Amino acid sequence: MEIKFENISKSYRRRYALRDFSATLGDGVCGLLGANGAGKTTLISILVGLNRPDSGRITVDGADVKTLGREFLAKIGYLPQYPEFYRNFTVADFLDYMSALKGIPAAEGRRRADELLKIVNLSDAKEKKIGALSGGMRQRVGIAQAMLSDPAILILDEPTAGLDPQERIRFRNLISRFSKDRTVLLATHIVSDVEFIANEVVILKEGRLICKDSPRVLERGCAGLVWTVTLPEDADLAPFDRSIISNMQRGENGVMLRIVSRAKPHPGAVPAEPNLEDVFLAHFGEAGL
Amino acid sequence: MRLFRFELRKLFLRAPVFAALAVFTVLDLAKIRAVADDASLLRTDEVWARVCREQYGNYSGEITLDKIDALLDLYKPLEWITNDITATTRSDVEGTLTGNYYSDRNLLERYFVSPMRRFYNCRGDAETVVRLARENEALYTRLGCSYEARMNAAVARIYSGRAVTEFRYTEGYRLLLTYDFSAVLALLILLYALCQTFARDRECRMDELMLATPGGGSSSILAKLAAATVFTLAVPLWFSTVDYLGFGLVLNLSEANGLPVYAEGTMSAASVGMTLLGFYAVSALTRALGFWALGMVFLLISEAGRHALLPFAAGAGVFLLCTAAGVRWGYSSEALLKAANPYCVIINRLLFGRTEFINVLGVPVLTWQAAIVMSALLGLTAAALALFLGGKNNIRKGVLA
Ligand SMILES: Nc1ncnc2c1ncn2[C@@H]1O[C@H](COP(=O)(O)OP(=O)(O)OP(=O)(O)O)[C@@H](O)[C@H]1O
Ligand SMILES: [Mg+2]
Numbered sequence: 016m017e018i019k020f021e022n023i024s025k026s027y028r029r030r031y032a033l034r035d036f037s038a039t040l041g042d043g044v045c046g047l048l049g050a051n052g053a054g055k056t057t058l059i060s061i062l063v064g065l066n067r068p069d070s071g072r073i074t075v076d077g078a079d080v081k082t083l084g085r086e087f088l089a090k091i092g093y094l095p096q097y098p099e100f101y102r103n104f105t106v107a108d109f110l111d112y113m114s115a116l117k118g119i120p121a122a123e124g125r126r127r128a129d130e131l132l133k134i135v136n137l138s139d140a141k142e143k144k145i146g147a148l149s150g151g152m153r154q155r156v157g158i159a160q161a162m163l164s165d166p167a168i169l170i171l172d173e174p175t176a177g178l179d180p181q182e183r184i185r186f187r188n189l190i191s192r193f194s195k196d197r198t199v200l201l202a203t204h205i206v207s208d209v210e211f212i213a214n215e216v217v218i219l220k221e222g223r224l225i226c227k228d229s230p231r232v233l234e235r236g237c238a239g240l241v242w243t244v245t246l247p248e249d250a251d252l253a254p255f256d257r258s259i260i261s262n263m264q265r266g267e268n269g270v271m272l273r274i275v276s277r278a279k280p281h282p283g284a285v286p287a288e289p290n291l292e293d294v295f296l297a298h299f300g301e302a303g304l
Numbered sequence: 305m306r307l308f309r310f311e312l313r314k315l316f317l318r319a320p321v322f323a324a325l326a327v328f329t330v331l332d333l334a335k336i337r338a339v340a341d342d343a344s345l346l347r348t349d350e351v352w353a354r355v356c357r358e359q360y361g362n363y364s365g366e367i368t369l370d371k372i373d374a375l376l377d378l379y380k381p382l383e384w385i386t387n388d389i390t391a392t393t394r395s396d397v398e399g400t401l402t403g404n405y406y407s408d409r410n411l412l413e414r415y416f417v418s419p420m421r422r423f424y425n426c427r428g429d430a431e432t433v434v435r436l437a438r439e440n441e442a443l444y445t446r447l448g449c450s451y452e453a454r455m456n457a458a459v460a461r462i463y464s465g466r467a468v469t470e471f472r473y474t475e476g477y478r479l480l481l482t483y484d485f486s487a488v489l490a491l492l493i494l495l496y497a498l499c500q501t502f503a504r505d506r507e508c509r510m511d512e513l514m515l516a517t518p519g520g521g522s523s524s525i526l527a528k529l530a531a532a533t534v535f536t537l538a539v540p541l542w543f544s545t546v547d548y549l550g551f552g553l554v555l556n557l558s559e560a561n562g563l564p565v566y567a568e569g570t571m572s573a574a575s576v577g578m579t580l581l582g583f584y585a586v587s588a589l590t591r592a593l594g595f596w597a598l599g600m601v602f603l604l605i606s607e608a609g610r611h612a613l614l615p616f617a618a619g620a621g622v623f624l625l626c627t628a629a630g631v632r633w634g635y636s637s638e639a640l641l642k643a644a645n646p647y648c649v650i651i652n653r654l655l656f657g658r659t660e661f662i663n664v665l666g667v668p669v670l671t672w673q674a675a676i677v678m679s680a681l682l683g684l685t686a687a688a689l690a691l692f693l694g695g696k697n698n699i700r701k702g703v704l705a
Contacts, residue, residue: 063516085518093516099508101314115306116517116524160513 016076016090016167016198017041018062023071025057025222032057034222036071044194046209046230047202049219050299055202056096058219059172062200063093075168089118092161096172096202098153102146106137106156109145110163117164124163131159135189150177158186162193169199175208187212210291218298225298230291237289237297242274244284255280259296307519307527314504315528316535321497325539328489329546335485336550343479344555345414355401356415360473363416364559367423367471379417382409415475423468423567430466433459455661455668462575462659468567476555477568477580483551486543487591487650491623493539494595498602499615501528502694507611515696525694529603529687536599537592540650544588565656575659575670587652590676594649597683598623601646604690623647630654643675646682 018040025033033054049055060066062073064080064087073080080087100109107128114124132138135155145153154177161169171190175183190199191212201209209216210230218225218233226233241261247269252260258276265271273287274280275296346353363371386409401408437460444453505511514520551557560567561581566574576583601622606615630647634654639662642648648655655675661668 060512065512065515088516088518091516093513095509095512095516097509098513100510100513101504101508103318104314112310113513113517115310116514116519118518121306 018168018198018200019074019077020058020062021072021074023058023061023068023073025054025061025066025068031222033061033068036219036222036224038217038224038227040198040200040215042194042196042198043214044190044199044201044209044212046213046216047200047219048204048206048209048216048295049202050204052221053204053219054222055204055219056172057222059093059170059200059202063091063170064088089164090166091168091170092164092166094154094157094161094171094174096176098157100145100153100156102144104145105142106132106145106148107141109156110160113160114163119164127163127165128159131162134192135159136185151179151182154178155182155186158189167197169193169197171199171201173203174201175203175205183208206292206295216291216294218295220298230294233294234289234291237275237294239286240275240277240297241287241289241293242276242280242284243271243287244274244281245269245271246281246283261293261296307523308530311524311527311531312534315501315531316497321493324493324496325542328493329543332486332489332543332546333550336483336547337554339479339483339485340551340554344475345411346475347554351402352407352411355411356473359401359412359416360559363420363471364473365470367420367469371471372420372424375412375416375420379409379412382412415473419474419569420471422569422572423471426566426572427467430463433463437463451663451666451668454666458661458668458670459659462577466564466566466577468564470563472560472563472567473556474560474563474568474580476551476557477560477584478570479555480547480551480557480584481568481587481653482570483547484651486547487540490540490543490595491598494536494599495602495616495619495623497535498532498599499606499619500612501532501603501606503606503612503615521696522691522694525691529600529690532599532603533596536596540592540595541588544584544591548584570653571657573658574656575672576656583656587656590652590656590672591650593676593679593683594646594652597649597679597686598626598646600683600686600690604686604693607690607694639671639674643671644678646679649675649679 020036020038023033023036024031036054036058047055047058057066061068062080075083075087075090101112104112107125110128110132111121111124114121114127117124119127129138129141132141135158137152137155137159140148140152145156148156154174158171158174161171174190175186178186187208190201193199194212201213203209213230215227216230216233217227226236228236245266245268248265250270255272255274258274258280260272261275262273263270264273273293274284275293341347346356363375386406402411437456441453441456441460444450444456502511505514514524548557562579564577565571565580565583566577568580571583574583576586578586602615602619605618605622606612608615608618626645626647629641630645630651633641633645634648634651636642637660639660642654642660643662652672652675655672658671660671662671662674663669664674
């Protein structure tokens with residue numbers, strides 16, 4: 016499945032939320048990274064048809080989604096940002112309802128729901144009211160819901176919001192598992208969500224595509240920008256005002272700083288291996304580099 | 305079908321709705337009791353109740369000259385001695401029904417003589433109407449006024465053969481047919497439940513998730529419309545049933561079930577001739593239709609607001625407007641303004657209780673018939689608008705795709 020965005024623009028009151036966005040996504044996980052307000056949700060809502068772009072178009076395997084219409088909707092699984100669902104529905108009923116909306120026959124929908132609840136570790140909560148679930152559990156119901164129709168395209172808008180670290184890891188593995196023979200578009204501002212599972216990362220900034228590549232390639236692109244330096248406990252940090260401190264760790268022999276900077280930030284600094292977070296910071300930190 | 309069941313559950317099969325329904329039903333029954341106690345002496349005066357029961361034993365059933373004579377033999381002397389106030393005011397007089405002459409006279413007059421007179425005169429009055437209508441018809445035909453001629457022909461047709469042949473207790477029906485409190489209760493419940501139709505999905509952001517599924521657009525709106533239809537018909541019909549049972553319990557209704565509707569005084573000029581029970585059923589169905597039409601308008605309004613409060617206020621506003629218009633024109637002879645108003649379809653004795661026509665391309669159409677058609681059109685228009693203006697996915701082809 017190949018999703019192609021062609022010059023998508025969208026503005027709200029003369030401010031661009033998305034500007035001339037073009038990209039092609041193939042099978043596998045595509046991480047959509049961007050700071051708050053970068054336009055991730057806007058892009059996704061245009062993809063699923065909740066929003067109309069001012070210009071541009073989207074094709075799936077060469078066909079315009081507008082001409083695919085319902086056929087396209089049948090192919091997608093979508094988890095919106097901040098889902099709430101119906102508080103007075105039980106998990107089982109809610110999934111039943113979603114399968115009705117997706118046109119999945121009742122019996123098959125129930126079978127799928129059972130399967131998925133097992134996968135997302137919610138079999139015990141099946142008869143619980145959605146209003147009684149914790150945020151993370153609700154999020155997992157959301158994933159199960161998105162996977163009901165075994166969609167070719169899975170679209171998740173900040174699916175890890177509200178998950179604890181353990182759940183986050185479980186979730187990452189889940190997505191990895193779901194991404195087989197599927198296109199997964201996962202919007203987030205949490206780098207670690209996609210660092211190791213994404214085949215590709217798209218970085219959005221103020222509605223523009225900044226870069227798009229595999230995480231490893233992006234990391235290589237930042238080679239020479241990441242430094243570490245260990246300073247005494249009482250060192251003056253003022254000289255680092257112009258660079259981005261991505262991490263600060265106090266140890267026995269002082270403070271270890273990890274810095275993203277074009278120039279060598281300190282005489283004692285040594286180059287370090289960039290990770291995806293450094294890439295993200297390089298683009299978003301302060302004014303970016 | 306599954307979507308319909310879910311919409312029904314989401315919107316109406318909810319604890320608050322059932323709680324409101326239960327509370328309002330109790331309220332309705334209490335009000336019925338109060339109305340009956342207020343209006344009927346049979347509820348408050350034990351002696352009257354006993355005497356009436358005895359006397360109904362004598363007179364109820366087929367109206368015969370013997371019965372009328374017997375009643376007048378009893379009543380006439382009482383009328384004479386009470387008219388000139390020469391009768392004693394003692395309340396333990398031997399040989400009277402209630403112990404007091406004045407009381408006897410009032411009781412007989414109210415529950416026996418005047419209904420008997422009305423029933424008995426019905427045939428003659430109807431014959432007069434038919435005769436005059438035929439004369440008018442002939443006159444207008446001669447003058448070439450075809451609409452007026454047709455109208456008079458219709459009047460003659462409606463009134464011909466009218467007669468009340470049985471004497472029955474009709475007070476219960478009079479109260480039932482003029483009882484409107486439950487309509488207000490039904491309206492409040494409908495407003496409360498319907499205003500959430502779209503707002504509920506929006507409040508928990510389900511609208512977006514729904515729109516991104518194949519069945520979330522027009523299929524869901526259709527399911528909502530169907531669920532709302534079932535609900536808006538069921539609630540008024542429920543209250544109509546409660547009203548019937550309630551009045552049946554505190555007063556006697558079953559006695560008069562089989563009398564023609566025009567036997568009841570407030571309906572003497574009715575444009576229909578079915579039995580009282582049949583009429584009550586037709587009236588209840590018509591009322592439900594009126595509520596359905598209003599309900600569809602509420603639903604359309606509810607598409608507009610993110611929260612339920614705005615649609616609730618707007619819906620209440622619409623109903624108040626209808627009520628104001630209904631009070632202003634409902635009792636006038638502005639037939640069109642009556643028939644077009646859902647309020648008059650709900651309080652439909654305003655339509656059924658009079659033989660009035662609307663000129664539709666030269667054909668006289670009874671107001672209630674016109675009103676039913678107009679309500680249906682209003683409801684369908686609102687439903688269609690709700691469907692077309694409802695949330696759509698931008699990548700959908702066409703509206704119904
Ligand atoms: N309905 C709207 N009306 C006006 N402006 C909007 C609307 N929706 C989004 N925006 C603006 O568009 C820009 C992009 O918003 P968007 O929600 O796509 O960001 P995001 O990347 O999803 O952010 P977050 O990480 O906070 O979810 C923001 O500046 C936002 O203020
Ligand atoms: Mg967002």
